[in-house]
Amino acid sequence: MPKIHVVFDGGSRVDAEFDGHLSPSGPNGYSFEGILKAQCMLDRSSTSFANTVALDHAGKSMPWAGGVKKEIAGDGWNTFEVSGWGERKPGEDVSFRVGINTGLSGQ
Structure with missing residues (x-):
């Protein structure tokens, strides 16, 4: 199983990383699992939305999956x-x- 390590460094304690493993699933599929970590010091208390981390994935020739x-x-x-x-x-x-x-x- 190949290891996956992806990092987002937004500076000033706005960071995310994913560490996991990728597995084949038949000839045209894949699955993954792992740990997603994130921190965000942006104050959203006066907004209608929260701080959110997103992990997206796709085969190289496919559209992003939504994650x-x-x-x-x-x-x-x-x-x-x-x-x-x-x-x-x-x-x-x-x-x-x-x-x-x-x-x-x-x-």
Whole structure:
């Protein structure tokens, strides 16, 4: 099982990382599982949205799958066990990306 390590460094304690494993699932599929960690010191108390971390994945030639989203509580590290699956072309690599909504409007 290949290891996955993806990092988002937004500076000033706005950080996320995913450590996990990727497994094939038949000729056109894959599954993954691991630990998603995030911290965000942005104060959202006067907004209608929360700090959120997102982990997305896809086969290299496929559209992003939509991934996993988790709400970040407080300004310390939050840890989540996550898993998912997707499709890819036979033998194709899988890409992962992680991010936090750092925009003023929650994006």
